[in-house]
Amino acid sequence: MNEHTQGMEPTDSPLMRCITALIRETGPLTFARFMELALYDEEHGYYMTGGGRANSATSPIGREGGDFFTAPSLSPILAKCLVRQLEEIDERLGHPPVFHLVEMGPGDGTLLRDLLQECQEQQASLFPRLACILVERSPAFRRRQRDVLAAWQEQGVGMQWVDDLQSIPDGSLTGTLLSNELVDALPVHRVRMEEDGLRELYVTNCDHVLQERWGEPSTPELASFLSGLDVELPVGFTTEINLEAVKWIKRVAGLLDRGVVITIDYGHTAQDYYAPERKNGTLMGYYRHTVSTNPYVRVGEQDLTAHVNFSSLARTGEQVGLTTTGFTNLQHFLMGLGIEELVKGCEQESDAVRAAAQLLRPHGMGTTFKVLMQHKGIVVPALRGLRHRAFFESVLEMVH
Numbered sequence: 001m002n003e004h005t006q007g008m009e010p011t012d013s014p015l016m017r018c019i020t021a022l023i024r025e026t027g028p029l030t031f032a033r034f035m036e037l038a039l040y041d042e043e044h045g046y047y048m049t050g051g052g053r054a055n056s057a058t059s060p061i062g063r064e065g066g067d068f069f070t071a072p073s074l075s076p077i078l079a080k081c082l083v084r085q086l087e088e089i090d091e092r093l094g095h096p097p098v099f100h101l102v103e104m105g106p107g108d109g110t111l112l113r114d115l116l117q118e119c120q121e122q123q124a125s126l127f128p129r130l131a132c133i134l135v136e137r138s139p140a141f142r143r144r145q146r147d148v149l150a151a152w153q154e155q156g157v158g159m160q161w162v163d164d165l166q167s168i169p170d171g172s173l174t175g176t177l178l179s180n181e182l183v184d185a186l187p188v189h190r191v192r193m194e195e196d197g198l199r200e201l202y203v204t205n206c207d208h209v210l211q212e213r214w215g216e217p218s219t220p221e222l223a224s225f226l227s228g229l230d231v232e233l234p235v236g237f238t239t240e241i242n243l244e245a246v247k248w249i250k251r252v253a254g255l256l257d258r259g260v261v262i263t264i265d266y267g268h269t270a271q272d273y274y275a276p277e278r279k280n281g282t283l284m285g286y287y288r289h290t291v292s293t294n295p296y297v298r299v300g301e302q303d304l305t306a307h308v309n310f311s312s313l314a315r316t317g318e319q320v321g322l323t324t325t326g327f328t329n330l331q332h333f334l335m336g337l338g339i340e341e342l343v344k345g346c347e348q349e350s351d352a353v354r355a356a357a358q359l360l361r362p363h364g365m366g367t368t369f370k371v372l373m374q375h376k377g378i379v380v381p382a383l384r385g386l387r388h389r390a391f392f393e394s395v396l397e398m399v400h
Helices: 014-026 031-040 077-092 110-122 139-154 221-228 243-255 310-319 330-336 339-343 351-360
Strands: 005-007 099-104 130-135 158-162 173-180 189-194 197-206 209-215 238-241 256-268 284-287 290-292 303-305 323-329 369-376
Touching: 014 031, 014 197, 014 209, 031 189, 031 197, 031 303, 077 099, 077 110, 077 173, 077 256, 077 330, 077 339, 077 351, 099 110, 110 130, 110 139, 139 158, 173 243, 197 221, 221 238, 221 243, 243 256, 243 310, 256 310, 310 323, 310 369, 323 330, 330 339, 330 351, 330 369, 339 351
Parallel strands: 099 130, 099 173, 130 158, 173 256
Antiparallel strands: 005 209, 189 197, 189 238, 197 209, 256 369, 284 290, 284 303, 323 369
């Protein structure tokens, strides 16, 4: 490893003691391994304890007392639009006797709760055929989801929890696999291009202080990831590579027999991901609605995320049997599904109208968040949510 190091604030917590002990035992950790521990350590990780709130009723999601808020936490308007999209997918599938609705990383259960409510009210033919699967590894979030969804279980809605996608048999799903702000929380490798080639960031420890060091890449997959997207990083460019997202979309493709994958998250096509304005990467921390660029403070108590490379998801999906249906931003996705019609007649101060305004305004969540749709086993669908997608056609050109 080269001599470049960056000292960080010392933190004395059970998780930090585990991390420093692991470094002493095995040597420096890749940033991806550090991020995995910070977010998903079984006892102390951010998501496994519900945002460092293992003994609290407060969720890390939401405006009040949370670290961040999501589109579902604003109002049910996203769910209302998604049900319209599910109905169209159901039609393309020929109204199968069982429609699998798989939510991967379901947060506190709010989105699925609102989806079920809207589906029961507006899609009476689809609702009784739903079989819901929640993919959730966090005990804390599972408890919250069970509380939020208890009424629907009591009504007899089919609902199953699994720890991971490996628990679902290959080729067993017909319907929709949905994720909202999941991929951005998968652990990422951090890399930088130097004069003598690609380097990877490692996390080490000195006198109980975490430090960064740059060294040789831990796996040739990092260079292959970039070359597969025809990306050549300029010298001095720092970025993230999400190998876990590649594994994830491969697994998703293997589970789906017939249906559609909907991935909602903030991110970019490869062209935008590696643009000069992102020369320092996209990694961010979130704590009590404040943003941090230091991942080594409040370890296990702050959320860590990196923007999603949607070109990578589309390209990998094409290699393993998923056809890219289309790609747009959340604003145009919701407009295509009639969000304006859904809020027509609502009180101006209602949650629905306020949420719609936030999702549709320029430079807000609606343009930051993107929607990638991929399908398998059905005729290429012309779906309503993708009616407005022209200025993102570049992601399709990269994978066909």
